[in-house]
Structure formats: C-alpha cells, structure tokens
Amino acid sequence: MIPAVFSPHAVRGHFPALTQTIDGQSVAFFDGPGGAQVPQSVLDAMVTYLGHYNANLGGQFFSGHHTTAMMQQARESAAAFVNASSSDCMVFGPNMTTLTFSLSRAISRDWQAGDEVIVSALDHYSNVSSWQQAAHDKGATVKQVRVDESNYSIDMTHLASLITDKTKLIAVTLASNTTGSLVDVANVVEMARKVGAKVYVDAVHYAPHYLVDVQALGCDFLACSAYKFFGPHLGFVYVAPEWVQTLKPYKVEPATNQGPGRFETGTQSFEAIAGFIAVVEYLAQWGDPDCSLRERLAQSYRQYQAHEQQLSAHFIDLMQAYPNVHIYGVTDDDQLAYRTPTFAIRIEGVTPADVAQALGKQHFCVWNGHFYSQGLCEQLDILDKGGVIRIGMMHYNTVDEIDRLHQALLPFISD
Secondary structure, three states, rough: OOOOOOOOOHHHOOOOHHHEEEEOOOEEEEEEHOOOOOOHHHHHHHHHHHHHHOOOOOOOOOHHHHHHHHHHHHHHOOOHHHOOHHHHHHEEEOOOHHHHHHHHHHHHOOOOOOOOEEEEEEOOHHHHHHHHHHHHOOOOOEEOEEOOOOOEEEEEEEEEEOOOOEEEEEEEEEEEEOOOOOOHHHHHHHHOOOOOOEEEEEEEOOOOOOOOOOHHHHEEEEEEEEEHOOOOEEEEEEEEEHHHHHOOOOOOOOOOOOOHHOOOOOOOHHHHHHHHHHHHHHHHHHOOOOOHHHHHHHHHHHHHHHHHHHHHHHHHHHHOOOOOOOOOOOOHHHHHHOOOOOEEEOOOOOOOOHHHHHHHHEEEEEEOOOOOOOOHHHOOOHHHEEEEEEEEEOOOOHHHHHHHHHHHHHHOOOO
C-alpha cells in the first residue's frame, strides 16, 4: 500500500472546524495549545460507539464484549503512542490534571516529614499544585526549580543544586505550554536516579508536536491529555512496569486490583476511548501502512515537525521586524527543533487581553493570560500584568493563516 501524502491541504480536509466561516469570515485556530480541533474520523468513532455499543466492561453480551476489547485496544494504542514496553502500563482517566492528583496520593503514601519534592516554575500547575498538596499532607518539603531565561527551559544547574538524598520525586514538563520550550527530561531522570527519586513527566504540550518515548526518557510516570493532540477530552498516564502492581492506589474495594485498572476509578468515558483509538490512527496515517503503528507514528511525526518548524520560522521572521514585540523562547533558526510552534509574546503599550479580544472579533482564536504557568509568570514579573498573548500553531495551520494574523496584528505592532 502507498502511504497518504502529507500536505497542509490534505490535513485540513480531515477537520470540519477548519472549513467553517463565522459572519462570512474564515476562522483561524491558533488556540491549539489550549485544545486542538478534532478530525472527522474521531467524531465518527465516538458517535458509532455511543450509537451501537454503549455498555460497560465485562458484560456477557455483544456490546460488553466490544467495550472490553476496545479498552484493550486503547491500551495498545497508547503504549505505541508513548513507546511503552507493555499495554499494562497505560492508565486512562478524565484528563491529565485529575489523573495526576489521584496518582499523587498513591505515590506519596509513604512520604514522611523531612522528605523533599522538586517542582518546576516552567510547568503548568497541574504538575505543581498536586505535589505541593501531597507534600503538605505528609509534612514533606517542596522546592521549585527556576526557569533559565536564556532559553525559557529548566535551569539545570539550579535543579542539580536542589537534589539531595532526601528527594523523593521530581515533577517536570517535557515542553512548556506557554513558551514552547523543550526540557531535557532524560537528563533530569539521570540526576534523579542518583538519589533514588522518581520522575513524573507532563507531556501534554509535547505530545501534539513530538513523539513521546518513555523508554528513552526512563521516567517513572508520564501524563497526557488527548484533547491536546486532536482527540477527545480524555487523559492517560504511563506508569512504569515496576510501579503498576507495587503502588497502592485509592480505589473502591471490589474494583480490580490487577494491572492498570487498579488506578481507574469509576466508569471510563468509553466514547472518548473510541475517539482516542481513532486519533492515534489519524496521527499515524502519513506513515507506511505496512509498518507497525509505532513506526507509522514516527514517520508521520517527522512530517509534522518539518511543517511546524517552517511555520515557526515564518512567524518569528515576521515578528522580529517589530522592536515592540517580545517573544519569550527560542527564536534562532538553528534552534527551532528545541521548541514547539507555540509562542508567548507581549507587545509594548498594550495588554494581552486587549489584543486577544481584538483578534477574536476577527475570528482569530488566540489566548491571553498565564495558562496555569503561574511560576513562570511570577518569575518573569508578568503575572499581574496580564500574562502573555499565546499564539500556537498545529500541523493543520498554514503560512497563509500566519500572514493573515500578521495583518490583523499590525494596528498593535507597527509604529
């Protein structure tokens, strides 16, 4: 079989939202970091499940059998997506935040007063507050590593200075949902291993742009939300094999105590599970159909990255022509592989909210604010100044959309 040919035009045909007009104007979605648009195949999968197979796990009838088999298929799709060694490592739930709060309780069960936890000023606070509160309950100490303002990633020197033999866990992001900066998590894991600390990784912003590899990272836990990579509102967490059975989750007593189901409280959103399987297939479709799912994903992601780096370069070239525009993050052409196409900007003399509101009236979807990256905005002294304007591209965005956005920004950025 011949693989589908990747192109922006081919991609956009999969997304109903991209063809709509509002008040006679085309819509431009630059809000992907807050939640991506969804392809038709995902919508169809969710409707088909709800319309024909709505059931629960373990029923001795056709729809129960279908749901049980679908759940296993979802674990296998998730394992391929993050390169887990086993589908038994994949845990599903409502979203990354809810799963992280839940797992933080199980992970912290044995913490004691005097133990230490390290969080990051770069992170979305789903990967900060959960650990702060778990530590508070156990009398443990929380330390926060600074952001390196030369690249808006983690200050690795500062992190190394915070790690001690009392460190129990380091929570860190793979990519900032605000600046788009990538983090060398493999290096973090290496430092954590020297003192026996676990590493919990937030891959929510990373996953739409780069293919996750938990085996290469060596992390203990890694969390994602599918709605950030073109899927339904659903979260999942990779739990390393050594922790699947040894952690003691908070669970309903009669519920299974075997495998990933130990961590899945209540009934899952099976329609979202159906959509998740479909979105992984969507993401893999630009690879060779004769290859494995993981190989097809890798082939497809290489094409996404090439396109997104072109979008990033074009946006940076346009914005750097205006001295009153400040971009927080990597801007050098030879460094674009170390960021996602998500840009945090401030424009002198105007608030981010005013810009976002004006763009919204023209149906350019952009965000303003802090995006739950409280530590980052506090360090940059912009938390009380409206945060930033966040402009995020996905592989369905185009150069033409960026040019149109540039024209819409001119009243704010030109002299």
